[in-house]
Amino acid sequence: MSVTSQVPKGSLNGLFNAKSMAIVGASPNRDKPGNQVIRYAKAMDFDGQIYPVNPTQTAIEGLKCYKNIMDIPGRLDLVVLIVGADECVKIAQEIARRRDEKGDIAGIVVVSGGFSEGGSAKGLAKEKAMLEPLQARGIRVIGPNCLGIADQYSGVNTTFDVPPYLKGGVSVVSQSSAIAASFLTWAKDMELIGLSKFFTVGNMADVGVDEALEFLGEDENTKVIALYMEGIRQGRRFVEVAQKVSQTKPVVAFKSGRTAFGSGAARSHTGAVAGNDKIYDGAFRQAGIIRATTIAEFYYTVCAMGKQPLPRGNRICVLTVIGGPGTICIDALLATGVVEMARLSDNTKAHLRKILAPTAVVGEPQGYVDMTASVTKEMHEEIVKTILADEGVDGLIYLNTPPPFLGDEKLVESFLKAYNFFPEEERKPLLCVFTFGSNVAELRRLFERGGIPTMEFPDVAASVMANMVQYSEWRKFTKKAFLSRFNIFMKGGSNNGL
Amino acid sequence: MSVTSQVPKGSLNGLFNAKSMAIVGASPNRDKPGNQVIRYAKAMDFDGQIYPVNPTQTAIEGLKCYKNIMDIPGRLDLVVLIVGADECVKIAQEIARRRDEKGDIAGIVVVSGGFSEGGSAKGLAKEKAMLEPLQARGIRVIGPNCLGIADQYSGVNTTFDVPPYLKGGVSVVSQSSAIAASFLTWAKDMELIGLSKFFTVGNMADVGVDEALEFLGEDENTKVIALYMEGIRQGRRFVEVAQKVSQTKPVVAFKSGRTAFGSGAARSHTGAVAGNDKIYDGAFRQAGIIRATTIAEFYYTVCAMGKQPLPRGNRICVLTVIGGPGTICIDALLATGVVEMARLSDNTKAHLRKILAPTAVVGEPQGYVDMTASVTKEMHEEIVKTILADEGVDGLIYLNTPPPFLGDEKLVESFLKAYNFFPEEERKPLLCVFTFGSNVAELRRLFERGGIPTMEFPDVAASVMANMVQYSEWRKFTKKAFLSRFNIFMKGGSNNGL
Numbered sequence: 001m002s003v004t005s006q007v008p009k010g011s012l013n014g015l016f017n018a019k020s021m022a023i024v025g026a027s028p029n030r031d032k033p034g035n036q037v038i039r040y041a042k043a044m045d046f047d048g049q050i051y052p053v054n055p056t057q058t059a060i061e062g063l064k065c066y067k068n069i070m071d072i073p074g075r076l077d078l079v080v081l082i083v084g085a086d087e088c089v090k091i092a093q094e095i096a097r098r099r100d101e102k103g104d105i106a107g108i109v110v111v112s113g114g115f116s117e118g119g120s121a122k123g124l125a126k127e128k129a130m131l132e133p134l135q136a137r138g139i140r141v142i143g144p145n146c147l148g149i150a151d152q153y154s155g156v157n158t159t160f161d162v163p164p165y166l167k168g169g170v171s172v173v174s175q176s177s178a179i180a181a182s183f184l185t186w187a188k189d190m191e192l193i194g195l196s197k198f199f200t201v202g203n204m205a206d207v208g209v210d211e212a213l214e215f216l217g218e219d220e221n222t223k224v225i226a227l228y229m230e231g232i233r234q235g236r237r238f239v240e241v242a243q244k245v246s247q248t249k250p251v252v253a254f255k256s257g258r259t260a261f262g263s264g265a266a267r268s269h270t271g272a273v274a275g276n277d278k279i280y281d282g283a284f285r286q287a288g289i290i291r292a293t294t295i296a297e298f299y300y301t302v303c304a305m306g307k308q309p310l311p312r313g314n315r316i317c318v319l320t321v322i323g324g325p326g327t328i329c330i331d332a333l334l335a336t337g338v339v340e341m342a343r344l345s346d347n348t349k350a351h352l353r354k355i356l357a358p359t360a361v362v363g364e365p366q367g368y369v370d371m372t373a374s375v376t377k378e379m380h381e382e383i384v385k386t387i388l389a390d391e392g393v394d395g396l397i398y399l400n401t402p403p404p405f406l407g408d409e410k411l412v413e414s415f416l417k418a419y420n421f422f423p424e425e426e427r428k429p430l431l432c433v434f435t436f437g438s439n440v441a442e443l444r445r446l447f448e449r450g451g452i453p454t455m456e457f458p459d460v461a462a463s464v465m466a467n468m469v470q471y472s473e474w475r476k477f478t479k480k481a482f483l484s485r486f487n488i489f490m491k492g493g494s495n496n497g498l
Numbered sequence: 499m500s501v502t503s504q505v506p507k508g509s510l511n512g513l514f515n516a517k518s519m520a521i522v523g524a525s526p527n528r529d530k531p532g533n534q535v536i537r538y539a540k541a542m543d544f545d546g547q548i549y550p551v552n553p554t555q556t557a558i559e560g561l562k563c564y565k566n567i568m569d570i571p572g573r574l575d576l577v578v579l580i581v582g583a584d585e586c587v588k589i590a591q592e593i594a595r596r597r598d599e600k601g602d603i604a605g606i607v608v609v610s611g612g613f614s615e616g617g618s619a620k621g622l623a624k625e626k627a628m629l630e631p632l633q634a635r636g637i638r639v640i641g642p643n644c645l646g647i648a649d650q651y652s653g654v655n656t657t658f659d660v661p662p663y664l665k666g667g668v669s670v671v672s673q674s675s676a677i678a679a680s681f682l683t684w685a686k687d688m689e690l691i692g693l694s695k696f697f698t699v700g701n702m703a704d705v706g707v708d709e710a711l712e713f714l715g716e717d718e719n720t721k722v723i724a725l726y727m728e729g730i731r732q733g734r735r736f737v738e739v740a741q742k743v744s745q746t747k748p749v750v751a752f753k754s755g756r757t758a759f760g761s762g763a764a765r766s767h768t769g770a771v772a773g774n775d776k777i778y779d780g781a782f783r784q785a786g787i788i789r790a791t792t793i794a795e796f797y798y799t800v801c802a803m804g805k806q807p808l809p810r811g812n813r814i815c816v817l818t819v820i821g822g823p824g825t826i827c828i829d830a831l832l833a834t835g836v837v838e839m840a841r842l843s844d845n846t847k848a849h850l851r852k853i854l855a856p857t858a859v860v861g862e863p864q865g866y867v868d869m870t871a872s873v874t875k876e877m878h879e880e881i882v883k884t885i886l887a888d889e890g891v892d893g894l895i896y897l898n899t900p901p902p903f904l905g906d907e908k909l910v911e912s913f914l915k916a917y918n919f920f921p922e923e924e925r926k927p928l929l930c931v932f933t934f935g936s937n938v939a940e941l942r943r944l945f946e947r948g949g950i951p952t953m954e955f956p957d958v959a960a961s962v963m964a965n966m967v968q969y970s971e972w973r974k975f976t977k978k979a980f981l982s983r984f985n986i987f988m989k990g991g992s993n994n995g996l
Contacts, residue, residue: 033871113857113870161899176822178933182899186935230825256822261839262829264863269821295826295955296794323767324674324754327728328793331760341759359612365762372611373531401659401680435676437684438936457793 007138012207012215014106015140016151016197018077019048021158022069024091025082025112026052026060033111034082036160038063043164046155049074069094075104080148080158085114085123088144089130096133107140109148109158116203117145117270131205145270146202147177152195153221159198161185168194169223170306173212175201175270179228179254183299190441191448192303196221203270210238217245226302227253227289230266235279239287246288247478250305250471253289254298255280288474290467297463304453304464308429310472313394315342316465317387319369320399325435325458326370329397332462338470339462341367342393351386355379367393377410384418388428395468397461399433402443412446419452429468433461505636510705510713512604513638514649514695516575517546519656520567522589523580523610524550524558531609532580534658536561541662544653547572567592573602578646578656583612583621586642587628594631605638607646607656614701615643615768625703633704643768644700645675650693651719657696659683666692667721668804671710673699673728673768677752681724681797688939689946690801694719701768708736715743724800725751725787728764733777737785744786745976748803748969751787752796753778786972788965795961802951802962806927808970811892813840814963815885817867818897823933823956824868827895830960836968837960839865840891849884853877865891875908882916886926893966895959897931900941910944917950927966931959 021041027034034054038061041050052060055067066072069079069091079095081088088110099105115127127144134141142149148158152167161181170193174180177200187193197219199212209232216222225245232238245251257266258277284291292298316339320326333339344352344363352362352369356379361370371383387396398415402408419430432447432454434440444454455461519539525532532552536559539548550558553565564570567577567589577593579586586608597603613625625642632639640647646656650665659679668691672678675698685691695717697710707730714720723743730736743749755764756775782789790796814837818824831837842850842861850860850867854877859868869881885894896913900906917928930945930952932938942952953959 118857118859119862174822176820176825178820178899179822179826182823182933182937185937186933189936228822230822254826256825256829258829259832261832261863261866262825265816265821265825265828265859265866265868268859268862268866268868269825294792294957295823296958318763322674322676323763324672324677324726324728325680325793327674327754327760327763327767328677328752330763331754331756334757334759359616361616361763361766364617364766365759368759368763368766370763370766401676435680435684438687438939439680439683441936459792460794 007136010106010138010140012107012140012211015078015109015142015149016156017154018106018156020051020074020076021048021078021080021156022051022053022066022072022076023080023082024053024069026054026057026065028057028060033160035061037080037082037158040159040163041157044155044157045164046157051076069098077104077106078156078158079105079108080111081108082111085112085126085144088112089126092130092133095139096137099137099139105139107142108134109142109146110144110202111146111148111158113145115144116205117268119267127203127205135206141206143202144205146200147181148200150198152197162198165195166191168196168306169221170195170226170302171197171199171216171219171222171224172226173199173201173209173216174228175204175209175230176228177202183226187299187303191445192453193306204233208233210234210241213245213251214241217241217249223249224302224305225249225251226298227251229253229255230257230270231263235283239283242287242289246474251289252292252298252301252305252467253284254292254295255284288471288478290471292463292467296457296460297467300453300455300460300464301467304429304431304468307451307453308431308468309427310475311395311429311465311469312472314338314469314473315340315367315392315394316469317342317344317367317369317393317396318399319371319383319387319396321371321373321375322399322401322435323370325399325401325433326368329399329433329458329462330365330368332459333466336463336466338466341365342390343367344387345390345392348386348390352383355382377414380411380414381418384415385421388418388422388430393428395429395465397431397433397465399458401435402440408443408446411443412450415447415452416450429465431455431461431465433458505634508604508636508638510605510638510709513576513607513640513647514654515652516604516654518549518572518574519546519576519578519654520549520551520564520570520574521578521580522551522567524552524555524563526555526558531658533559535578535580535656538657538661539655542653542655543662544655546653549574567596575602575604576654576656577603577606578609579606580609583610583624583642586610587624590628590631593637594635597635597637603637605640606632607640607644608642608700609644609646609656611643613642614703615766617765625701629703639704641700642703644698645679646698648696660696661686663693664689666694666804667719668693668724668800669695669697669714669717669720669722670724671697671699671707671714672726673702673707674726675700677726685797685801689943690951691804702731706731708732708739711743711749712739715739715747721747722800722803723747723749724796725749727751727753728755728768729761733781737781740785740787744972749787750790750796750799750803750965751782752790752793753782786969786976788969790961790965794955794958795965798951798953798958799962799965802927802929802966805949805951806966807925808973809893809927809967810970812836812967812971813838813865813890813892814967815840815842815865815867815891815894816897817869817881817885817894819869819871819873820897820899820933821868823897823899823931824866827897827931827956827960828863828866830957831964834961834964836964839863840888841865842885843888843890846884846888850881853880875912878909878912879916882913883919886916886920886928891926893927893963895929895931895963897956899933900938906941906944909941910948913945913950914948927963929953929959929963931956
């Protein structure tokens with residue numbers, strides 16, 4: 001569907017670092033997206049200009065309103081369209097005219113739907129008609145049918161669903177706006193992550209997942225990439241890009257459209273062709289992409305990757321105050337086929353037995369310590385430190401359901417002392433499970449602020465740890481032998497229907 | 499391990515409907531379980547007597563304190579032990595003496611650990627020594643190593659972790675106290691369920707999962723049973739009981755100890771022998787028990803079963819405002835192998851198209867409706883009603899991530915009007931997914947109060963609906979042909995290692 005452009009494509013930097021943006025379809029009605037976009041843009045740490053465009057208004061949200069794109073004074077970098085599809089086609093012409101006259105506008109974000117996603121010839125024709133004058137001038141297009149972009153560092157925000165966020169190292173690329181925005185709203189509330197860039201691609205008329213990934217791979221503020229996708233067009237390029245990015249940054253993906261019906265829904269959603277799911281599985285594995293199978297696993301893997309070091313091996317210890325969840329965690333760890341239970345050294349075991357009550361279970365089964373409810377918050381420091389110091393342990397999962405009489409702050413303090421006792425380069429991943437809900441929300445926030453990822457469910461924590469192990473092994477493997485093998489694959493392989 | 503008792507076992511009714519209870523190990527220290535138990539017992543709607551027992555105190559939490567069991571005046575029904583294991587053995591003798599002298603005490607709850615769960619000969623011997631004088635008199639023992647029981651209807655509460663709850667139809671049987679208590683704390687906060695009985699069995703020295711299940715099967719306040727188990731001893735009896743209970747009430751189970759290591763952890767936790775997981779799978783299937791594979795699926799299936807009617811068939815419709823989660827939901831539904839996508843009638847499709855925007859997707863793929871973000875809250879009523887009225891639809895999953903400009907109350911109102919439009923006997927299960935977290939917590943509470951179950955994740959909702967379908971099919975099947983087949987199995991079958 002992509003029209004071959006006559007001129008070089010512009011850089012996405014022009015959009016993410018825009019110093020001025022116009023919102024076409026700006027609305028004075030606070031119940032409309034066209035209003036919310038302006039309020040969110042204003043709420044950011046953005047030191048550029050925001051220009052609402054609406055021929056019937058003189059001002060919206062305290063900002064001067066313009067009748068059209070041409071009237072906007074000075075340099076205009078970015079245009080956001082929240083109007084009907086037909087209107088978008090017309091405005092694309094206007095944008096092209098302005099570019100010809102003034103030489104500005106690096107790119108546009110098309111929030112509106114009604115294009116190729118419906119699968120109709122009419123919608124596809126509109127998408128092409130909108131795209132053509134822009135691509136011919138190297139003006140980049142994000143969408144249509146998307147939420148747009150947000151950058152916590154530059155302060156650009158074209159969305160009506162991603163409020164200002166804590167700055168951090170997680171970036172999100174998504175074909176679904178809802179999945180991405182919900183993740184962020186939730187993660188913000190729980191203080192789980194800090195955000196760098198939010199990047200929804202919608203129908204990918206111009207900018208696709210591969211280019212988004214490449215862009216974030218080069219973004220110095222991005223440490224981890226969360227990727228939600230339904231389908232891609234240029235499979236080989238996607239694998240090439242992802243393989244490169246994965247060398248230095250984890251890419252955690254959730255791919256939907258696994259079944260034929262799901263794939264049909266994906267097509268109606270963003271026009272994506274989901275293709276054979278097994279092929280994606282293989283491509284992800286080759287590219288070093290971590291594929292999550294549930295949404296909870298997807299989110300929490302991103303959060304943990306953003307905060308914690310990678311495990312150096314696959315030997316994991318489970319430390320619990322609660323036997324049931326501990327058992328569930330072990331089951332889930334071993335079911336991944338990736339993790340081994342750590343073999344605690346005799347010294348470690350002896351030391352733990354000295355601290356813990358006689359009813360505690362130490363190393364039976366291997367790698368499992370059930371401290372039982374008699375443990376005090378003060379004991380935690382020494383126990384956690386002892387386990388993390390054991391050379392036979394590559395990572396630790398801790399589980400508890402804090403009873404009402406256990407003080408939150410003391411527990412956090414005890415943990416952070418143990419965790420921060422080790423110099424940064426010697427740290428091992430530590431995940432904490434606190435069951436469940438708002439009962440433990442404040443405790444979880446305290447841990448999260450201290451840099452320790454928390455989860456609600458023991459089985460989810462197990463998947464997250466297994467994902468970290470798998471990515472760590474891929475990184476080690478790829479450093480040694482993978483590159484040559486990959487090159488052979490890329491030369492010999494076909495597009496594989498991707 | 500169970501000692502053959504000389505006299506008939508007492509009924510569990512004597513414990514759950516106790517009119518007086520003693521707490522041995524009562525503590526004036528608010529940081530101790532022995533204090534929290536008293537406060538929780540007092541906070542219940544319990545019109546009986548609570549007797550703290552502690553030789554060094556005169557009063558605890560405003561209640562007169564007794565030096566020992568014998569001193570307690572009047573009739574004593576239930577004794578809770580929160581003291582060391584050796585002390586428990588001594589007090590069991592005292593309880594036996596009181597029974598001989600006064601003829602009271604129906605049963606005891608032993609919260610304390612340090613018995614057979616550690617696997618030591620010493621612990622096992624203590625458990626036997628404690629049990630013997632009690633079983634010889636028909637006094638029932640719950641535990642040891644458990645949280646005890648709570649009954650929202652009688653007001654009995656021996657736990658230090660289950661506060662007073664909303665009365666309802668869900669009962670919980672659990673070998674793990676933490677799993678059960680966390681579930682309830684969380685469900686209470688989200689107003690997901692109302693509770694009848696809470697029943698943790700710990701080491702099952704006397705009362706086991708089978709008897710708990712049988713008791714709840716006969717409890718008129720229990721509509722759904724949530725069962726967390728690690729292992730059982732009397733496999734055949736368990737299947738017999740469960741098969742009978744499942745005829746009228748859904749039993750939703752999570753069984754841990756799936757792997758050899760997990761099974762080892764379970765043994766150290768409650769002394770349970772997890773056994774071969776495949777055998778449990780088969781037994782559950784035969785008994786009509788719904789087996790959940792993740793904790794989230796476990797909890798939410800219980801919640802949904804408690805609120806909604808069973809689907810009459812397996813044809814499910816997915817109605818979404820958000821394409822990504824909609825796609826994930828379809829994938830997850832079909833991956834269960836249990837559900838078919840509903841075939842909407844031509845009338846239904848035509849009517850939906852009339853209401854919805856042209857960009858909406860109706861019935862492509864089959865059984866899928868993406869209303870897109872242009873839908874208004876008012877439209878919901880007619881759309882939901884139309885789909886639920888379609889004879890080709892057996893159940894509906896609705897997905898949304900409410901943007902800030904969509905009014906919560908209006909949406910709920912619209913839904914409840916549609917749902918309650920149908921007489922009770924014609925209602926179909928309706929599950930709602932709202933993504934995610936505290937952002938939608940209040941909206942979820944409004945739906946839950948209206949009787950509509952809500953979830954955070956689309957894949958979890960799919961599993962829940964599939965579980966409802968599977969149980970409904972089991973019920974239909976068992977009514978027709980299962981009983982005869984089951985009888986053959988029970989006669990011919992061995993204990994199967996359970």
